[in-house]
Amino acid sequence: MPxxxxxxxxxxxxxxxxxxxxxxxxxxxxVIREIVEPLCRNKGYWQSRYNNWIVQAGYAEAVxxxxxxxxxxx
Numbered sequence: 001m002p003x004x005x006x007x008x009x010x011x012x013x014x015x016x017x018x019x020x021x022x023x024x025x026x027x028x029x030x031v032i033r034e035i036v037e038p039l040c041r042n043k044g045y046w047q048s049r050y051n052n053w054i055v056q057a058g059y060a061e062a063v064x065x066x067x068x069x070x071x072x073x074x
Contacts, residue, residue: 005071020057039063
């Protein structure tokens with residue numbers, strides 16, 4: 001299921017993949033990159049073709065929950 005989070009006014013999108021993994025994408029923004037990258041690093045991999053992170057299914061819910069917390073905090 002796709003989600004849209006507004007973090008510091010910048011949209012961060014997630015969507016489920018058939019494998020159970022999720023894709024995490026946001027428009028280029030250095031501040032948001034510094035927030036999103038640590039959430040995803042070591043939980044998946046950077047997919048340069050689409051400029052998004054692929055987060056493994058086992059970490060997907062935790063990453064989505066953290067993005068929701070960040071959205072509510074901004």
